[in-house]
Amino acid sequence: MTDSYSQPSREWWAQRWIDVLESFGWIRRLARARTYAREGNVLSLEFEGAKVTAAVQGTAPEPYQVSLSLDPFSDEQWSYVVESMAERAIFSAKLLAGEMPQNIEDVFTANGLSLFPFNKFDIHSRCSCPDPANPCKHIGAVYYLLGDRFSEDPFVLFQLRGRTKEQIIADLRQIRGAGDAISAERNSDGTAAPSSDQNVSVSKTPRPTPLNCDRFWEYQEQLEPSLIVITPPPTSETILDVLGSIPLKADAAETQAVMEYFKAVYQVASMKAVQTAMSTES
Amino acid sequence: MAVLHGSWLQGQDKGSPRRGSLFLWGETWRRLEDSVQPEPNTVLSHPFEMGQKDLLEFLKPLHADKRLNLPIFDKLVEDVPKRGRKSAAEPIGEWQTQVIALPTHNFVPLLSASELASADITLHPWRVKGLCLTPIEAFQFLNSLPLGLPSGEDTFLGDELRYWSHIARWALDLLARSKFLPGLMIEDDRAIARWEVLLDSSTDQARLRQFVRQMPSVCRTYQPEREDLSIQLPLEPKSLLLDFLNHMIDEQIRGTATASPLPTGIGSIKSWLQGLRGPIPDVDRSAVDSLAPVLAIWKAPIADYQTDQFRVCFALVPPAPGQRDWILEYYLQAVDDADLIIRAPVIWQNPVERFIYAGRVIEHPQETLLMGLGLASRLYPLIESSLEDVRPQRCLLEPTQAYDFIMNVAWRLQDSGLGVILPPSLAERGGWANRLGLKIRASTSTRRKQDRLGLQSLLNFEWELSIGGHSLSKAQFDRLVAQNMPLVEINGEWVELRSQDIRAAQSFFAARKDQTTLSLEDALRISTGDTQTMEKLPVVSFEASGGLQELVTALTGNQTLAEIETPKEFRGELRAYQSRGVAWLAFLEKWGLGACLADDMGLGKTIQFIAFLLHLKQQNLLERPVLLVCPTSVLGNWEREVKKFAPTLSAIVHHGDKRLQGQAFAKAAQQHALIITSYALLNRDLKSLTTVAWQGVVLDEAQNIKNPEAKQSQAVRQLEADFRIALTGTPVENRLSELWSILDFLNPGYLGPRNFFQRRFAIPIERYGDSTSLQTLRSLVQPFILRRLKSDRTIIQDLPEKQEMTVFCGLSAEQAALYQAIVDRSLEEIESAQGIQRKGIILALLTKLKQVCNHPVLVNAEGNASTRPFRSQSAKLQRLDEMLDEAVAEGDRAIVFTQFAEWGKLLKSHLEGQLEREVLFLYGGTSKKQREAMIDRFQHDPQGPRIFLLSLKAGGVGLNLTRANHVFHFDRWWNPAVENQASDRVFRIGQTRNVQIHKFVCTGTLEERIHEMIESKKALAEQVVGTGENWLTELNTDQLRNLLLLDRSAVIEE
The missing domain is CATH 1.20.58 (Methane Monooxygenase Hydroxylase; Chain G, domain 1)
Incomplete structure (x- = not known):
């Protein structure tokens, strides 16, 4: 029986997430949490803003309710982060192409922040199970599953810190725009001016292709x-x-x-x- | 004839999951007895649909001859509704009924081959019965169809099936290039695993747009099953096309995937992998629930390729003066318009969600740019450092990196849907223009005038090394090589310096430059764009001067030759195009090049050739005899035509059992200008024929050597001659093996050995319709073939609307013997008879002799002792075969008159066997209904028979057969009025083309003598003969004997 959570196989950022969790100890409890995650005991996992809520099937007939969140960054903190991100287009480029840039953490540390939780007090979690320990195996299972989500979509990590993909992309665009207001004036290299004509008819649904009744049957082309x-x-x-x-x-x-x-x-x-x-x- | 139609029926994944399938049905013309009566709310059967039985009959030979591969053919049976069968509930195998909306006029669907010009056309649904092929079967079927354009109108394949076969070819190409992805589709409670086509590359995107545009409309009007007459909106070509591609690709990979063992222990995705192979695509939904988002993330970098209007584009810009590094500029580029590009700085200046530029809307311009750069950085990490910028616009490349970009990176980026723009001088890597190569200037050698030129004659030439259009001295070349750079700048332009070209140039300088020769053939090949290298170096420019320039421009069709004056000794008049034809023959003769005159039948190839001989004679250039080889059936015709148009040209026929051989032949030949012989004797008398040093060898009806293996084809190549000419009326360019054989006779070796020709031209053109190869071949042979069409009014303005021609034929040995015997016996009887009895015997005799001239079998059915093939026993018949073959090959239709119904029946079955096509026959015994059906079919069926036999009595009046433009009078009614009236069946209102009337005459017989009498005294004859053939019975026995006497020289003995 292989244990998919015991070996590093994920994208590096998801692995970082798991590493943080495992660095806190609780080895046996986490082993059981891994089993839960692998065997599908996490019945649902949903985001409510920056907060994650999940239903985990434990030993009781009713699933336990788990919630988990990190300290979200303030708007100000995010604005610093996004500004730093905007300084290097590679962050936007990689993120838009579905990849987490290798040195993304630099952007956060440069602003005195940490994208990943630093210690166990950064993770706020609650579970409706009777186990007083935190993290209990239900919370652990949710934690592991989040790691998978990160692998699939790196933006989930940002969401835990309070910003969705769309927000970040929009913010980045705005910063690029603001910066350009200055440079645009200097830019007089003869590049074609954008058309300001807003009357261009834009239809989202393509027009239906008409039939060709004169050449209803015809195809006279040679093979390419x-x-x-x-x-x-x-x-x-x-x-x-x-x-x-x-x-x-x-x-x-x-x-x-x-x-x-x-x-x-x-x-x-x-x-x-x-x-x-x-x-x-x- | 019938046409196979069909199209792709889109799969319906929602609700009942019907898989897509290819529907095939047949269309055939038939006479509609009654007009179709529309019924409310009922979709009627297509009146021209083939039906199951006929469709099976139609497909049978095609399948058996492997002209198509119908995998289900063997299990197909007619779907006969059985008694007591619960009709629709039971499966009916592969048969299916389909409703298609088709152009309809007066409640009759128009045939696919008819013109759709009429204004009063509506789309109307019709029901057809046909076959359904699964995607796998469809793939096999479509890939078995010929990809080339069909030759002529006689195709069995509808255009839209050709269209789908091209798409199937594309699917094959996508499979070969691994352009597909595994997918998972979740819909309601179903999960389906399937392979999807990946059209991310620029090439495939362009193909998609093109094929969407080219889809025939008929593919889009197949209707879902329903009972009312309403028609659905036409299907969108793109979704239909993608559905087809997805089905083809999915089913193919399902089949091949099972060859690889499934990996073990793969938990939840096992059912997905399982669903991607084998027949069942359904997978357990709960098991793959979480997989869908994973796959979406995985495919995120390419997710948008189908919807995006703009893509990132990389433009490679050469270094600025004094700089070393190349620049890679970033742009956005319109997917459907490569010229519409927007520089990165402009994008950065516009932080908007929608950017309107040059009338186009770009959604999320900056994100599009960034995302493209992100994807590109995976494929080409070198750009990553430039992305550390706030607003990346470009990156710098070292010269070797720039070269690597051109060689290895550009296609990879394009293959992933990104744009690439290279400097024009470096973009066309396949082209020659910018490569290191030779510039050649050539002229003909200034040697003595008498020296005959030929393809192998050597030319004077000068050469220069050149790159990117600039000449290079040896020193400049050495300096370039010393740079040791793959990309070099010459006069401000950057070009690629390939190491193999450098090596070729070095060895050219070192050793071979003095030994290299350039022949006329090389020059022609280079200027027609076929050969492009000399000593492994590309020839980048070729210039001819002096006489050679005249030759090259004339031969490559850039200049028309001056007309020549009609030779003084020519008795007759040449039309302008004929005069040009003579000039062309003379021009090619002067250069020692073989010429193929391939004018349409009836344009006068014979007299052009005769005038050409007289032209040579007038210039004192006709020094030795010329050999003319023709089919036996036209030997007599040739002799007459030469006598008629060139009485000063001494010609003899080398034929018959008294023909000379060996020395005697050689001696006799020297005394004549023209020796005429037949193909049949070519091989038999080869020994004698090769003793003469011919000035020219000419082949009439040159298609007789179309089979290069045949003895006559081999023999003709062994004759020595200064010039060679081929005359043929068949469209020789379209019959490639014939083309090779004739060209190889005319200009030996010019098209290469036969197997090379097959590989290089015949297979690509015939199997795949490769237009590039066809273009090359055309320009290669174009200098040697002159073909004018009678339909080309711009060239042939002076052709009369009605042309009458007499076709002289000989007699076979059987015919001659029989003719002689009958004449001898009858003359005795006539002498001893009187009055009405005498008249009776004479009329019976005339009829008999006419029949003998047609075919011996008509008078001697039982006692026919000849063991020779049916067609060999009649020279007339052979000639008719040849001429009909030619007319049909030119796309024409013909009617043939005979006065003997009995002969008509024999002729019908003979022609059907000989020409391998249906022939109609109308005579007195034809019922009125049949008669109307035949005429209707001949006039209206697009694929109808092209030959219509008519008995003179039944078909000579009242009919309208304007679709034909040839009339053959196989035997004669000695009354011009009757014949003219018959000919006018074709020459009536509605006839748009020139009409040719061919009157057959057997030389040496009464046919010829009566013909002469009529021709020489036409006015008189009309009075004399006006009442029919009775006047012949008034002749006295001596007159009669003279009339009937057989001239034995007309007998063709082989």
Whole structure:
């Protein structure tokens, strides 16, 4: 039986989150929490603003209610963070492309803040179970599951600190805009001025394509030359390499096995297609 | 003939999950007995649908000949409703009824091949019965169809199926390039795992737009099953197309995925992986519930490619003067308009959600830019450092990095849906223009005038090394090489210096420059754009001067040749285009190049060639004999035409059992200008024929050597000659093996060995419709082929609307023997008979002799001792075969008259076998209903028969057959009025083309003599003959003997 929470297989930021939790001790309790998380005892997990509420199935028939939150940053603190973020476009670029920039923490520490909880007092959690210990295994399970959520979507981490993805993106845009009010004046390099014409008709739904009644049946095109000879791709690189591993909640070896499997499927499909193309050539 | 139609039926994933399928149905023309009566709220059956039985019959031979692959064919049976069967409840196999809205006029759906110009056309639903193919079967079926454009009108395949076969080809290409992703679709309580097509690359996006635009409308009007007459809005091409691609790709991968073992111990996603292979896509919803968001996150970087109107684009800019580094500029680029680009600074100046620029709306411009840069940084980490900026606009690349960007990075970015702009001088990596190569200036050698040129003649030429359009001295070249840089700047332009080109140039300088030769053939190839290298160096520019320039411009069609004066000894007049044809033949002869005159039938290839010979003679250039090879059936015709148009040109026919051989032949040949022989003798008399050093060898009906393996094709290549000419009326450019064979005779080796030609041209063009190869081939052969179409009024203004031509044919040995025997026997009888009895015998005799001229079998059905094939026994028949074949190949339709119904029946079955197409036959015994049906079909069925046989009595009056533009009078009614009236079936109101009337005459027989009498005294003849053939019975026995006597020289013995 493999334990998907016992080995580092997640994106680095999710792993940081788990590391913080595990650095507090409670080894046996966390082991049980991992089992809960893995076996699906966390029935629901929802955000209410920056606060997480969850229902965890314990030993009692009714699931326990768990809530968990971090200290949100104040608007002022966030404005510093976003400002620092805006200084380097790579943060926005990576975040928008679904990736957590490696040195994102720098932005927070530069402003005297920590994105990840620093000690156990930073994590505010409550559980309706009778266990007086905190974290109880239910809270632990929620904590682990949040780690998975981070893997999937790095913006969840920010949400715990009080800002949604949309807010951050909008704030970043605003800062870029404010900064540019100054530079725009200097920018006189002849780049085409944006059209201020707001009368451009914009319709969200594309217009229906009309039928061509004069040439109702007709198709007189030649096959495009590039489709005549079908060759294997120039490299063995596929979209799988561009996207990287699927952020599965499985351990590294399993995720890798899945990706290897896909890779094999891609290769066979490609080979088969090239063969089919060649066999129709004779 | 019928047409197979069909289209993709979109899958319905909601509600009842019907998978998409390919629906096939057949359309055939048929005569509608009664007008279709519309019924309220009922969708009627398509009156021209083929129906199950006919569709099966139609598909059977196509499937058997492997012209298409219908995987389900063997299990197909007609779906006969059984008694007591609970109709709709039981599955009906692959058969399905489908409603399609089609252009309709007067409650009749228009055939797919008809013109849709009429104003009064509406869309109306019609019901058709057809076959449903699963995605797997559809993929096999579509990939088995020929991808090229069909030749002529005789295709069995509807355009829209060709369209889908092109899309299937694209699907195959996407599979080969791994352009797909595993997906998971959750809808209500169902979860479906399936593979989805990934069209992120710029190429595929462009293809998608193009194919969406090109989708034939008929694909979009297939209707869901319903009973009323309402029509749904047409399907959107894009969603239909994507549905097709997704189905093709999904089903293919499901099949191949099972080859890879599933990984073990993969917990909850196991059911997803399981759903992505094998036949069942459904997966347990609860097991994969949490997987959907995970996959969404995973695919986030490419999620927007289908909806985005703008993408990030990278423009590589060469270093500024004095600088070393290249610049990679960031832009936003419109996906559908590569020229619409917006520089990053402009984007940064506009922190808005919607940016309106040049009339276009860009949603989230900054985020689009940032997200694209984020994705690009995964593919090309080098740009990451530039992203440390607040508002990144560009990054710098070292020269080697710039080269790496061009070589390896650009396509990868484009393949992931990002734009790339390279400097124009570096963009066309496949092209020659900017490569290091040779600039060549060539002219013909200034040698003695008498020296004959030919394809292999060597030219004077000078060369220069050139790169990016600039000439390079050796020293400049050495300096460039010393830079040791893959990208170099020449006069302000950056070009790629490829190491293999450097090596080729170095060895060219070192060793071979003095030994390199340039032949006329090389020059032609270079100027037609076929060959582009010399000594492994690209030829980037070619300039011809002097006589060579004249040749090149004339041959590549940039300049028309001056007309020549009609030779003095030519008896007749050349039309302007004919005069140009003669000039063209003379021009190619001068350069020692073989010429193929391929004018349409009836444009006078024969007289152009005769005038060409006289032209040579007039210039004292006709020094040795010319050999003309033609089909046996036209030997006599040739002899006559030469006599008629060039009486001063001595010509002999080398044929018959008394023909000369060996030395005697050679000696006789030297005394004539033209020796005419047949293909049949070419191989048999090869030994004699090769003893003569011919000035020219000419092939008439050159399609006779279309099979390069045939003996006559082999033999003809062994004849020595200064010039070679081929005459043919078939559209030779469209029959590639024929083209090769004829061109290889004319200009040996010019198109390469046959197997090379097959690989390089025939397969790509015929199998895939490769237009690039076709273009290359066309420009390669264009200098040697002159083909004018009779429909081309711009070239042929002076062609009469009605052309009458007499076709002279010989007699076969069987015909001659029979003719002689009948004449001998009958003359005796006539001498001893009198009065009405004599008249009777004469009329019976005339009829018999006419029949013999048609075919011996008509008078000697039982006693026909000949063992030769049916067609060999009649020279007339052979000629008819050849001419009909040509007319049909040109896309024409013909009617053929005979006075013998009995012969019509034989002719019908013979022609159907010979031409492999249906032939109509109308005679006295045809019922009125059949008669109307035949005429209707000939006039209106788009794929109807092209040949209509008519007995003169039944079909000579009253009919309107304007769809034909050829009339053949196979046998003659010695009354011009009757013949003219018959010919006018075609030459009537509604005829838009020139009409050709071919009157067949057997030389050496009464047919020829009566023909001459009529022609020489036309006015008189009309009075004499006006009442029919009775006047012949008034002739005395001596006159009759002279009339009937067989001239044995007309007999064709082989």
